[in-house]
Amino acid sequence: MTSHGAGDGTAEERPRPLVLRLADTLVIALFFAPVALAALPMGANRDWAWAPIAVAIGLVAVLVALGFGAGKGFEVGENERRPLLVLIGCYVVFVAFVLLQGASFxxxxxxxxxxxxxxxxxxxxxxxxxxIAIDVARNGLLKCITCGLIFMMARAICKERGHARMLLVLVVASATLVVTYALIMQVTTHSCYVGGYLKKQGTYDPQGQCLMSGTFVNSNSFACYAGMGMVAAMALIFAGRRRGPAAGFDGHDLQTFEALLTGSRVVLLALAFFLLGGLLLSASRAGFAAGMAGALALALLLMRGRWRERPDLVRWFLVGAAIVLVVGAIAGSALLAKAVRAEESGTRIIIWLTALDAIALSPWLGWGLGGFADIYTILQPASVVQPNDLAHSTPLETVVELGVLAAVPAFIVVLLPWGVSLRGAFRREYRHRVLPAAAFAISAVAILHSMVDFSLQIPAIGFVVSALLGMGWAQAFSRGRPMQAAAAA
Known part of the structure; x- marks a missing residue:
């Protein structure tokens, strides 16, 4: 695995020495490892978990900047230059504003x-x-810088399609480990423990039940991560390993049932349903909705322009939708039981209204990155007894902490790469469409879920989404020629 393939270029290049190729492989492995394993130590949601990962990412970034692992990944094409400048500019404005919030002037x-x-x-x-919480703002800024480094390295490393596909494989593997651990904890402690951490107040009751959360502390973030893994498995099923002629697979060929059911696809299909089961057992309504939205987005992007030409794929799409509905009806009892309880939804609406009050008190300069917990404590209504340190809506919390104006570049930093991935899924030819479509759809699970929760604020999920957006950005731009429009429907 090395970042120095022939790519789309035509010029012959002298092969790198073996030692340098081994160094490239090692650096790429060091990049993928913390991103894929961040979910295991409680979603990296504790200082002792995310801080070492941030240090490791920083060290790997130095090696990548020195030329190891990235190859020609840092080259910027003509079509890429302007959006990349906008992205960098918005990121610099965001970081500068966070520093300004803690300055005495x-x-x-x-x-x-x-x-x-x-x-x-x-x-x-x-x-x-x-x-109003400078130490928390410092930690939050370090996490954001780590996400920025991950994005830039993924953009460079994942220009190679093999590396981009490897990222999807690692997302599936990581989510599978998380769900497997969740099942073990369900059997042994009724999901009330994550390692030695008791998720409920008071003492452990052997007869008690907690919502399944795997290696995460809360079930909603677990559901989001399981949904991301499920969509990644679906993308790998579409991507396959087919080696066609020079033109590549263009999506027009009819394939028999036997040709589709390769060994790897059967394994990926089984893993997709395994992760779907974990998603349902988490009883997360928003997580289930976001996961289904991501899966639907992936299917629609890959089926665009093929509905009439590929009736076999249409049948597979309908069969898959029917299977998901049947599985949901059978295994979604916990989800339905939670849906009929409105207490949590009512409390969340009160939190959102309180967040709007906080915005009104400081609309332009905000309360500082990570300052929501402190200002909510001051404004918390008497009707809500339970303390709360998150707005359960990442966009709303961002506006509270940064203010109305500075929140705009912060949103652009996330939405611009997401949109570039979508553009690549629309404009690349079919054989190059799967990877940017996968980046868009998998990231959509976390981004949509964060509208009503805080998934993107969990470091493990934020790190993976940053890598996926970097991969989607890289795959959205052709290295040898401008992006070509796909065949018209």
Missing amino acids: APASGSAWLYAAALRILGRAHAAVPD
């Missing part, structure tokens, strides 16, 4: 009265700054 904001109250009560206080 920042303009007065909604937090000024808090620092004045602290001075009056304690006799001394820190200089008034927009950020």
